[in-house]
Amino acid sequence: MDLIQLGQRAKQASFALATTTTATKNTALAVMADELEKQSKTILEANAIDIQAARDAGMSEALLDRLLLNEDRLKAIANDVRNVITLNDPIGSELDSRVLENGLSLSRRRVPLGVVGVIYEARPNVTIDIASLCLKTGNASILRGGRETFHSNMALVKVIQTALEQTGLPIASVQYIEKPDRELVSQLLKLDEYVDMIIPRGGAGLHKMCKENSTIPVIIGGFGISHVFVDESADIERSVAVVENSKVQRPSACNSLDTLLVHKAVAETFLSKLAASLKDKVEFVAHDSALPYLTHASKVRAAVEGDFDTEWLAFVLGVKVVDDVEGAIQHMRDHNASHSDAIMTNDLNNAERFINTAGSAAVYVNASTRFTDGAQFGLGAEVAVSTQKLHARGPMGLEELTSYKWVGKGNYLPRP
Amino acid sequence: MDLIQLGQRAKQASFALATTTTATKNTALAVMADELEKQSKTILEANAIDIQAARDAGMSEALLDRLLLNEDRLKAIANDVRNVITLNDPIGSELDSRVLENGLSLSRRRVPLGVVGVIYEARPNVTIDIASLCLKTGNASILRGGRETFHSNMALVKVIQTALEQTGLPIASVQYIEKPDRELVSQLLKLDEYVDMIIPRGGAGLHKMCKENSTIPVIIGGFGISHVFVDESADIERSVAVVENSKVQRPSACNSLDTLLVHKAVAETFLSKLAASLKDKVEFVAHDSALPYLTHASKVRAAVEGDFDTEWLAFVLGVKVVDDVEGAIQHMRDHNASHSDAIMTNDLNNAERFINTAGSAAVYVNASTRFTDGAQFGLGAEVAVSTQKLHARGPMGLEELTSYKWVGKGNYLPRP
Numbered sequence: 001m002d003l004i005q006l007g008q009r010a011k012q013a014s015f016a017l018a019t020t021t022t023a024t025k026n027t028a029l030a031v032m033a034d035e036l037e038k039q040s041k042t043i044l045e046a047n048a049i050d051i052q053a054a055r056d057a058g059m060s061e062a063l064l065d066r067l068l069l070n071e072d073r074l075k076a077i078a079n080d081v082r083n084v085i086t087l088n089d090p091i092g093s094e095l096d097s098r099v100l101e102n103g104l105s106l107s108r109r110r111v112p113l114g115v116v117g118v119i120y121e122a123r124p125n126v127t128i129d130i131a132s133l134c135l136k137t138g139n140a141s142i143l144r145g146g147r148e149t150f151h152s153n154m155a156l157v158k159v160i161q162t163a164l165e166q167t168g169l170p171i172a173s174v175q176y177i178e179k180p181d182r183e184l185v186s187q188l189l190k191l192d193e194y195v196d197m198i199i200p201r202g203g204a205g206l207h208k209m210c211k212e213n214s215t216i217p218v219i220i221g222g223f224g225i226s227h228v229f230v231d232e233s234a235d236i237e238r239s240v241a242v243v244e245n246s247k248v249q250r251p252s253a254c255n256s257l258d259t260l261l262v263h264k265a266v267a268e269t270f271l272s273k274l275a276a277s278l279k280d281k282v283e284f285v286a287h288d289s290a291l292p293y294l295t296h297a298s299k300v301r302a303a304v305e306g307d308f309d310t311e312w313l314a315f316v317l318g319v320k321v322v323d324d325v326e327g328a329i330q331h332m333r334d335h336n337a338s339h340s341d342a343i344m345t346n347d348l349n350n351a352e353r354f355i356n357t358a359g360s361a362a363v364y365v366n367a368s369t370r371f372t373d374g375a376q377f378g379l380g381a382e383v384a385v386s387t388q389k390l391h392a393r394g395p396m397g398l399e400e401l402t403s404y405k406w407v408g409k410g411n412y413l414p415r416p
Numbered sequence: 417m418d419l420i421q422l423g424q425r426a427k428q429a430s431f432a433l434a435t436t437t438t439a440t441k442n443t444a445l446a447v448m449a450d451e452l453e454k455q456s457k458t459i460l461e462a463n464a465i466d467i468q469a470a471r472d473a474g475m476s477e478a479l480l481d482r483l484l485l486n487e488d489r490l491k492a493i494a495n496d497v498r499n500v501i502t503l504n505d506p507i508g509s510e511l512d513s514r515v516l517e518n519g520l521s522l523s524r525r526r527v528p529l530g531v532v533g534v535i536y537e538a539r540p541n542v543t544i545d546i547a548s549l550c551l552k553t554g555n556a557s558i559l560r561g562g563r564e565t566f567h568s569n570m571a572l573v574k575v576i577q578t579a580l581e582q583t584g585l586p587i588a589s590v591q592y593i594e595k596p597d598r599e600l601v602s603q604l605l606k607l608d609e610y611v612d613m614i615i616p617r618g619g620a621g622l623h624k625m626c627k628e629n630s631t632i633p634v635i636i637g638g639f640g641i642s643h644v645f646v647d648e649s650a651d652i653e654r655s656v657a658v659v660e661n662s663k664v665q666r667p668s669a670c671n672s673l674d675t676l677l678v679h680k681a682v683a684e685t686f687l688s689k690l691a692a693s694l695k696d697k698v699e700f701v702a703h704d705s706a707l708p709y710l711t712h713a714s715k716v717r718a719a720v721e722g723d724f725d726t727e728w729l730a731f732v733l734g735v736k737v738v739d740d741v742e743g744a745i746q747h748m749r750d751h752n753a754s755h756s757d758a759i760m761t762n763d764l765n766n767a768e769r770f771i772n773t774a775g776s777a778a779v780y781v782n783a784s785t786r787f788t789d790g791a792q793f794g795l796g797a798e799v800a801v802s803t804q805k806l807h808a809r810g811p812m813g814l815e816e817l818t819s820y821k822w823v824g825k826g827n828y829l830p831r832p
Contacts, residue, residue: 015749019772092772100794104787109771113805192627196805211608211631217806238828245830333431344828355525355823356435356508367826371520376831377822378516389529389612389819390633390807403805406793407771410783412654412760414661415792 003187006142007194009172010115014140016170018112022089024167029132032163033081036128039159040074046155047124054122054148062252067122067148077128080381084132087380090399091138094407103413108404112138113196116401117188117216120201122146127156130199131174133383137401140170142195144177144185154178189214196403199384219396221361221386223254224339225311226369229261229328229354230270231345238366239344240273245368246342248281252313254385255340255362255372259308259318261328267321268293282315289321308335325350329357338387340369361387361394419603422558423610425588426531430556432586434528438505440583445548448579449497452544455575456490462571463540470538470564478668483538483564493544496797500548503796506815507554510823519829524820528554529612532817533604533632536617538562543572546615547590549799553817556586558611560593560601570594605630612819615800635812637777637802639670640755641727642785645677645744645770646686647761654782655760656689661784662758664697668729670801671756671778671788675724675734677744683737684709694733703736710735724751741766745773754803756785777803777810 017025036043047069054067090110097107116139120126127145134141145153157176164171177184189198192215199219200210210218228246230239246257262270271293275284283299284290285307294300308318308331322328325343332341342364343354351365362372372394374382379397386392392400433441452459463485470483506526513523532555536542543561550557561569573592580587593600605614608631615635616626626634644662646655662673678686687709691700699715700706701723710716724734724747738744741759748757758780759770767781778788788810790798795813802808808816 015773098794100792102787102792104783104792106793111772215627217633217804235828242828242830249831355821356527357431358821360821362822362824364824364826367520367824367829368831370831371518371824371829372822376516376518376520377522378514388633393819394822403809405771405774405776406778406788406810408778408780408783408787410780412651412658413783413787414658415665415784415786 003177003184003191004194006175006177007115007191010140010142010175011194013170013172014112014114014138017135017138017140017173018091018114020138020169022091024169025089025136025138026085028135028163028167028169029081029085031166032128032132032160033078033085035159035162036074036078036081036156039155040071043074043152043155043159044069044071046151049151050149059148063122067124067152069124069152073125077125080125081128081132084136084381087136087398089136090402095404102416103410105409107407109407110399110402111405113401113403115140115142115195117142117144117191117195117198118201119144119185119188119198119206119210120146121203121206122148124149124152124156126201127153127176128160129381130383131160133381133398133401135173137398139401140173140175142175142177142188144188147180150180186213189216192216201384217391219384219386219392220388221339221384223311224387225258225309225335225337226255226339227259227261227328227332227337227341228257228369229322229325229341229343230263230266231325231343231347231350232263232265233346233350234263234266234270234344235346236266236270236273239270240277242342242344242366242368243274244277246370247317248278248315249368249370251315253370254311255369256313257317257369258310258312259320259331259335261320261322261331262290264289264321264323271319272296278317282317285316285318287318287320290319293321294319325353329354332358332360339385340364340372342367342369361385419593419600419607420610422591422593423531423607426556426558426591427610429586429588430528430530430554433551433554433556433589434507434530436554436585438507440585441505441552441554442501444551444579444583444585445497445501447582448544448548448576449494449501451575451578452490452494452497452572455571456487459490459568459571459575460485460487462567465567466565475564479538483540483568485540485568489541493541496541497544497548500552500797503552503814505552506818511820518832519826521825523823525823526815526818527821529817529819531556531558531611533558533560533607533611533614534617535560535601535604535614535622535626536562537619537622538564540565540568540572542617543569543592544576546799547576549797549814549817551589553814555817556589556591558591558593558604560604563596566596602629605632608632617800633807635800635802635808636804637755637800639727640776640803641674641725641751641753642671642755643675643677643744643748643753643757644673644785645738645741645757645759646679646682647741647759647763647766648679648681649762649766650679650682650686650760651762652682652686652689655686656693658758658760658782658784659690660693662786663733664694664731665784665786667731669786670727671785672729673733673785674726674728675736675747675751677736677738677747678706680705680737680739687735688712697731699732701732701734703734705737706735709737741769745770748774748776755801756780756788758783758785777801
């Protein structure tokens, strides 16, 4: 089957999904969760093939762990699907209803986007994640996973399609691009006649490729340099705790801290305490301005060109001393802050200044950058974390997988 | 000045605009309105040069009329700017404020998009329109008007920049790409480092070019086939009035009716009354199914391939008889209905069916397609009419020129 057929089938399925009741969509999700558990043997066997191949190819233990499925993880994935059942279905709800002076009753009604294309890397849980969130919001999806997860994904897609079939929904509601050709990704990005949104879930390279080649709107996100600025008036002890949380809780996450900016007036006090606290855990990459205060840190090196444009995703922390909040903002602008940034301060003006001028999707005052997350934000689910400004910004939940249409009602009403 | 410099200057200006108070933005708009009237002589002289050149080049009277400025029109444009002053500034307002279980106070705060690029055709009022709406929402704008309006636009941009200067706002808040090279448009579309949104205001060709070449999100819209379906249960007399309004009030508008679909059970009654009512005003382009009922119309021809994919923008109306609401929906899907569509019916099920399955940005029950308009919708202003599903759909007002950022506040709060 070529990609145009795939697109046409997805579009047709999306017409059916758009008017499927919440009850039916939830039934399909319940069957999907049950089948994930029932068919665990088949799924784990398929995953074992991927794991073996990846091990043979020399994949690192960390990446192998991302790829690995086991009974517990499968159970957790099934429960994530059950959690999606409990979430409110946004489709059909109306916003901003009003009766206009011209006599028209007008509102905006939430509708599915239509067809969502998702290109992702080696994590098999994403397959179920995206499929269930798209299904709940009445969107058809076209999935394209990483080569390394091929067998796992094939087994998971079979479970999904079994659930669709058992519930009487079109199988093409969730389709998977099976062939490995990279050319197919380029083709997918041009299917604007059938696909309404592209979500790349992967590194900056994948996003760049999508942005440059897609004729379909792309959700850019999931990466970016995160900053914490410790202002002169900050509570030092407690700021150390927040900075530590931002950096070490899970360094591989996109919301973990990359660059620490410290007001010159507190640089000495703050950095000595921080160095003492983080000790052997973190390597400091220090700007000239910060180096003098980090002499006692066990792992420290001088920053070089590009360090402050690096998303570390590791136990590494860039550090720079700045004159004030303006200096912090200027640094953040120079290094394209767009994801999650925080200020530690007790000064109301500086807090507001930081909130209003930081170019980030999420801005914090006296809180960890690690909060940027659909679950933490209470969205119940997360499709992606957008760092762009159109459509959705920050963690995207179910509502961000919808569009709206204007609904106008009259009594045979011509425009005046 | 090359385009990268233009982009950099716009970005810098956008930083200042993002924190400019509503009062200052309104002052700039007031000065702009006053200057438009004060400098009317200079503007009209510049416009006269454009008009003369266009006339010499053989431009049609209709297009010349679109290009023409006079005292009255300039006064109207100035008053449109004064109207923008009265609109609510959306920037800074907060949505969905809540305190989460994890202790974080979270809200979404409306912020400007940043820099908006607008590419438009030969209507000088668009220059002032876009500049004032972008300014009100704290966005910097980069404008690129049609070659035919060059002198008029230069005079108008000078007025805008005078107003910016007098108010102490950066002149680069509104910039105009002066050189005629088409290559510059392609360059603008790649300036994703500095520009956040592209709004093309022109025909399908311009939109296609932007969609295919832009690495910046593009707002597609402003054109599309509009349909009215007259159901079996419709009030015939009153439906004739609404169809007539949809078609003849302003055929050059993108929300005017292109294709009329009539339920077979009322085809004879309805079409004979419509033909009698529209008589010499409209040419009917009839599908085989409708031809027998239109024999008495004075201007009628048989439809050929492509007619139902044509946005007429003229006193021409495609007509087809269908079996029922499903037949109407199928026709609309086959012909990419995406703008404004209406059903005339007294049947509640058919009304809901039509609302939920029509792929249009605006769907009407017993009302004219002509309502799709920012002013009619009470938005106070209209930047564009989007037919895409991401970010904004249908008429876009001030809010649609904004993004939001998540603002989280804690008391030195680490993520649990």
